Amino acid sequence: MRVLVVGYGPAAHRFLETLRERGFGGTVTVVGEEPRPAYDRVALTSYLSGKSADDLTYPVPEGVTTLLGRRIVAIDRESRTATADDGSVTPYDVLVLATGSAPFVPPVPGRDLPGCFVYRTIEDLDAIRAAAAHATSGVVVGGGLLGLEAADALRGLGLATHVVEMSPWLMPRQVDEGGGAVLRGHVESLGVRVHAPSGVAEIAGGDRVEGLVQPDGSVIAAQVVVFSAGIRPRDELARSAGLAVGERGGIVVGETLRTSDPAIYAIGECALVNGMIYGLAGPCQTMAEVAADQITGGRATFTGADMSAKLKLLGVEVAQFGAMGGALDVTYMDPVAGVYKKLFVSDDAATLLGGICVGDAGPYTSLKPFVGKPLPAAPSDLLFTGGGVALDIPDDAQVCSCNNVTKGAIGAAIADHGLTDVPGIKACTRAGTTCGSCVPLLKQILVKSGVEVSKALCEHFTQSRAELYAIAQVRGISTFSQLIAEHGTGRGCDICKPAVASILASLGNGHILAGEQAALQDTNDHFLANLQKNGTYSVVPRIPGGEITPEKLIVIGEVARDFGLYTKITGGQRIDLFGARVEQLPQIWRRLVDAGFESGHAYGKALRTVKSCVGSTWCRYGVQDAVGLAIMLELRYRGLRSPHKIKAAVSGCARECAEARGKDFGVIATELGWNLYVGGNGGFKPRHADLLAADLDTDTLVRTIDRFLMFYIRTADRLQRTSTWLEGLDGGLDHLRSVIMDDSLAVCADLDAQMDRHVSGYFDEWRATIDDPDKLRRFVSFVNAPGVPDPSISFEIEREQIKPVLLEAGPR
Amino acid sequence: MIDTLLPDALYWTPVCHLADLMPERGAAVLVGGRQVALFRTFSGDLYALDNRDPYSGAYVLSRGIVGTRGAEPTVASPMHKQVFSLVTGVCLDDEEVSVPIYPVRVAADGTVLVTMEVSVV
Numbered sequence: 008m009r010v011l012v013v014g015y016g017p018a019a020h021r022f023l024e025t026l027r028e029r030g031f032g033g034t035v036t037v038v039g040e041e042p043r044p045a046y047d048r049v050a051l052t053s054y055l056s057g058k059s060a061d062d063l064t065y066p067v068p069e070g071v072t073t074l075l076g077r078r079i080v081a082i083d084r085e086s087r088t089a090t091a092d093d094g095s096v097t098p099y100d101v102l103v104l105a106t107g108s109a110p111f112v113p114p115v116p117g118r119d120l121p122g123c124f125v126y127r128t129i130e131d132l133d134a135i136r137a138a139a140a141h142a143t144s145g146v147v148v149g150g151g152l153l154g155l156e157a158a159d160a161l162r163g164l165g166l167a168t169h170v171v172e173m174s175p176w177l178m179p180r181q182v183d184e185g186g187g188a189v190l191r192g193h194v195e196s197l198g199v200r201v202h203a204p205s206g207v208a209e210i211a212g213g214d215r216v217e218g219l220v221q222p223d224g225s226v227i228a229a230q231v232v233v234f235s236a237g238i239r240p241r242d243e244l245a246r247s248a249g250l251a252v253g254e255r256g257g258i259v260v261g262e263t264l265r266t267s268d269p270a271i272y273a274i275g276e277c278a279l280v281n282g283m284i285y286g287l288a289g290p291c292q293t294m295a296e297v298a299a300d301q302i303t304g305g306r307a308t309f310t311g312a313d314m315s316a317k318l319k320l321l322g323v324e325v326a327q328f329g330a331m332g333g334a335l336d337v338t339y340m341d342p343v344a345g346v347y348k349k350l351f352v353s354d355d356a357a358t359l360l361g362g363i364c365v366g367d368a369g370p371y372t373s374l375k376p377f378v379g380k381p382l383p384a385a386p387s388d389l390l391f392t393g394g395g396v397a398l399d400i401p402d403d404a405q406v407c408s409c410n411n412v413t414k415g416a417i418g419a420a421i422a423d424h425g426l427t428d429v430p431g432i433k434a435c436t437r438a439g440t441t442c443g444s445c446v447p448l449l450k451q452i453l454v455k456s457g458v459e460v461s462k463a464l465c466e467h468f469t470q471s472r473a474e475l476y477a478i479a480q481v482r483g484i485s486t487f488s489q490l491i492a493e494h495g496t497g498r499g500c501d502i503c504k505p506a507v508a509s510i511l512a513s514l515g516n517g518h519i520l521a522g523e524q525a526a527l528q529d530t531n532d533h534f535l536a537n538l539q540k541n542g543t544y545s546v547v548p549r550i551p552g553g554e555i556t557p558e559k560l561i562v563i564g565e566v567a568r569d570f571g572l573y574t575k576i577t578g579g580q581r582i583d584l585f586g587a588r589v590e591q592l593p594q595i596w597r598r599l600v601d602a603g604f605e606s607g608h609a610y611g612k613a614l615r616t617v618k619s620c621v622g623s624t625w626c627r628y629g630v631q632d633a634v635g636l637a638i639m640l641e642l643r644y645r646g647l648r649s650p651h652k653i654k655a656a657v658s659g660c661a662r663e664c665a666e667a668r669g670k671d672f673g674v675i676a677t678e679l680g681w682n683l684y685v686g687g688n689g690g691f692k693p694r695h696a697d698l699l700a701a702d703l704d705t706d707t708l709v710r711t712i713d714r715f716l717m718f719y720i721r722t723a724d725r726l727q728r729t730s731t732w733l734e735g736l737d738g739g740l741d742h743l744r745s746v747i748m749d750d751s752l753a754v755c756a757d758l759d760a761q762m763d764r765h766v767s768g769y770f771d772e773w774r775a776t777i778d779d780p781d782k783l784r785r786f787v788s789f790v791n792a793p794g795v796p797d798p799s800i801s802f803e804i805e806r807e808q809i810k811p812v813l814l815e816a817g818p819r
Numbered sequence: 820m821i822d823t824l825l826p827d828a829l830y831w832t833p834v835c836h837l838a839d840l841m842p843e844r845g846a847a848v849l850v851g852g853r854q855v856a857l858f859r860t861f862s863g864d865l866y867a868l869d870n871r872d873p874y875s876g877a878y879v880l881s882r883g884i885v886g887t888r889g890a891e892p893t894v895a896s897p898m899h900k901q902v903f904s905l906v907t908g909v910c911l912d913d914e915e916v917s918v919p920i921y922p923v924r925v926a927a928d929g930t931v932l933v934t935m936e937v938s939v940v
């Protein structure tokens with residue numbers, strides 16, 4: 008049997024792969040109009056951010072003959088042959104049309120001017136990139152999924168970017184009006200101007216595009232216009248061959264994907280199945296599998312597909328699953344954080360019908376498998392906790408919609424093949440290989456299935472951070488070389504070296520730059536300062552509790568002035584001095600140390616700050632001395648190295664002006680003492696801290712924090728904040744309480760002793776460095792020219808202070 | 820080995836003493852206005868790469884963490900952690916990107932010498 012495939016996009020590729028997997032014995036030929044084999048169109052935009060065409064292109068399955076750069080222009084159904092635009096004729100027994108779709112360009116005057124583009128192929132992107140080099144501003148016509156992706160691309164190419172959208176809000180197919188408003192906020196905050204409802208009346212310009220005229224006559228000046236106003240199935244070939252096509256386009260097929268001619272199939276975006284065109288990669292690939300199954304004698308059918316989508320556009324998560332309406336709905340909206348989540352449920356509030364998320368797609372991952380099933384919890388709880396809830400997903404629920412893989416299939420693959428990681432699941436089931444949005448769920452399923460998930464720190468150590476900590480502690484290992492020689496392989500990397508350096512420091516092995524330890528440190532710890540984008544460093548002196556005398560403020564001002572540093576008040580209640588070259592660091596520290604300052608460890612995975620409110624000393628509501636306690640705690644834990652940074656705060660009353668519940672540990676004053684909260688986080692995934700104990704006296708408070716920190720340091724993973732550590736801790740908060748308050752593991756004496764050693768062993772790293780000529784030697788830009796500053800560093804002035812002159816990235 | 824492979828006409832610049840280079844760490848030197856990152860591995864081998872991190876444009880590669888990936892000695896850019904081979908200068912996370920490498924050798928007295936290009940004196 009001779010199979011001929013017309014069109015070589017993702018659908019054709021999956022079709023060819025499936026034929027091969029089924030051991031198909033006939034000859035297979037694919038004709039593609041584009042100059043290369045099929046590539047990952049979903050990831051097209053990454054071509055502009057550094058991926059090459061080769062990176063995106065799929066390998067041609069073995070045994071397939073490819074005819075590239077050729078378009079099929081005619082099909083003769085009588086003689087079963089197809090003719091290409093170069094005159095070549097290919098015979099077939101079975102023909103598969105996988106011609107995809109083409110962007111729709113509205114028939115407005117000026118649409119053909121140079122400077123007008125569509126966004127579909129690698130060649131389109133090459134052309135847009137070339138045009139952008141001579142342009143300052145661009146407009147995208149269409150504010151849907153692809154339009155916003157194109158807008159992100161224009162923005163990435165440095166253009167002032169506009170989007171015109173006909174509907175009153177962006178992404179009308181995926182989100183409702185409320186979600187659209189939140190999305191618009193995000194998009195505009197990135198500098199993209201949204202015009203909606205609006206549209207295009209005309210493209211203005213003489214020889215080239217000069218602007219876009221909106222229906223109200225106003226003009227957006229632009230040299231680049233990208234049309235992204237929808238897609239049209241490419242059915243012209245089928246049409247001229249006399250096959251049935253839909254009224255509004257698309258090649259008519261049944262559930263077997265056969266067209267009106269039984270020898271011809273149509274799959275992917277060109278196919279009209281039960282009156283629907285599927286414009287997403289997932290369903291297109293399912294069609295490809297079904298057609299391949301049919302051709303190899305199988306009985307599979309295509310009965311429709313999930314059109315759920317989760318995307319990250321312009322850095323904003325947007326997701327939609329199931330139905331876009333229902334008898335009842337529950338909405339959670341936080342306009343400040345830019346989060347909008349809505350669930351649709353049946354009229355008895357028992358069944359989940361669908362949902363919309365903007366700004367936080369957590370519910371998508373956890374709830375999509377429950378569409379059409381009983382709600383796993385109260386709707387409002389589900390929305391508030393986002394993705395954090397651990398739900399038991401039913402076996403028949405679809406986990407990966409791109410590849411149509413159920414929870415049951417994944418569970419079976421894990422059990423049958425002894426899989427232990429996500430790459431294994433991907434290879435075995437294809438789940439997670441397309442858009443990637445189901446990967447978090449794959450991880451959850453792995454963990455829940457009870458398999459031993461690989462905890463290896465990196466390629467050099469099979470152990471987890473906690474295991475290495477225990478090994479170093481129990482065996483008294485104090486060097487990386489000994490640890491890797493006896494328990495690892497190779498010579499380490501940027502993952503294990505800093506992690507081991509941190510373990511050795513937590514175990515109290517002296518100055519972090521002593522001996523071999525210096526070579527393990529990330530550049531920040533290596534120079535006891537924070538690396539900035541132009542190769543300079545920032546200096547952050549410790550200001551415990553945020554309290555500082557006028558004299559010390561003056562010293563900071565003088566140092567900044569004398570060394571020409573940019574000065575900013577940080578979010579951590581202290582002052583950051585930016586723009587120091589390495590050879591200036593010791594001189595800056597000398598001045599600061601002489602005035603009584605010490606390192607603030609802004610560079611370290613260590614205690615950062617204990618923020619405080621002004622507390623009972625001044626505030627008319629305060630019930631305890633928040634500043635006094637914050638200073639005491641900051642001095643106690645300064646320099647403590649840990650798996651990730653540690654932040655804390657103390658508030659003088661329940662009004663919580665210090666935002667203590669957003670910290671790794673937070674203390675809030677009560678009439679009777681202190682409430683201790685743990686596991687809070689700002690940053691990437693905010694979490695409010697949980698109340699660990701109430702109304703503690705100061706001594707008990709401090710002991711409890713000591714143990715909390717030491718227990719965390721011993722058992723957490725690398726770069727795991729207390730929030731995720733606590734969420735992953737078996738037994739959760741109750742277990743933590745039993746360990747550090749009731750001593751259920753009989754480790755408290757040990758934890759206490761270790762913290763006491765830390766407190767008494769503390770010394771200032773800056774001072775110890777400037778007092779040690781050996782350590783000072785590395786603070787030069789060039790070892791062969793110690794007096795010469797790095798010539799690549801230069802500054803310009805903005806708002807009366809320095810700012811780095813932008814460096815050009817890319818090869819030289 | 821490098822010594823015997825290169826023509827005598829190569830112009831070698833002495834840049835520092837071996838003792839100036841910490842094992843498993845880099846240091847920057849200035850050679851004819853160009854910034855070169857020298858690395859000394861655990862086994863004692865020396866390598867010289869251009870100091871410029873092509874991803875950020877900053878001259879910081881000498882401040883990265885030295886290690887291995889498989890058998891290949893490597894340095895990770897301190898800016899955004901892309902890993903480069905010390906032997907070839909190729910970025911192991913994206914083989915399309917690489918940084919220039921330069922010949923380096925140690926004289927009998929421990930002087931480290933670098934050459935930028937083949938230039939007939």
Ligand code: SRM
Nearest residue numbers: 537545576577578579580581609615688689690691692728
């Ligand atoms: C300077 C400062 C911003 C400012 O101008 O205010 C800042 C600057 C940086 N932050 Fe931050 N963060 C600063 C306060 C915060 C805060 C607010 C706070 O501490 O109250 C947060 C949210 C609270 C939290 O951490 O839970 C914050 C959340 C982050 C995160 C996200 C952490 C997370 O768990 O998701 C990172 C990334 C990381 O650590 O992996 C980060 C990382 C960074 C780094 C280290 C990024 C880097 O690698 O270059 C920045 C370098 C500091 C420098 O060069 O000096 N910064 N950062 C603030 C310094 C505070 C200080 O005095 O030490």
Ligand SMILES: Cc1cc2nc3c(=O)[nH]c(=O)nc-3n(C[C@H](O)[C@H](O)[C@H](O)COP(=O)(O)OP(=O)(O)OC[C@H]3O[C@@H](n4cnc5c(N)ncnc54)[C@H](O)[C@@H]3O)c2cc1C
Nearest residue numbers: 014015016017018040048078079106107108275276287288
């Ligand atoms: C920028 C962008 C981002 C996207 N992001 C997502 C996403 O996040 N998630 C998602 O699910 N989907 C996404 N999509 C959609 C997804 O790429 C498509 O659903 C998928 O490519 C459809 O595959 P296909 O093979 O049916 O069609 P196509 O990819 O259009 O392939 C058809 C091929 O056939 C060729 N052809 C047509 N006619 C002929 C002929 N007569 N002779 C020879 N060759 C011919 C065409 O040149 C083309 O190469 C995105 C699309 C784009 C453009």
Ligand code: SF4
Nearest residue numbers: 620626629659663664
């Ligand atoms: S938290 Fe309470 S004590 Fe502290 S400043 Fe605010 S109101 Fe005053």
Ligand code: FES
Nearest residue numbers: 407409441442443
């Ligand atoms: S849902 Fe897209 S890869 Fe799984």
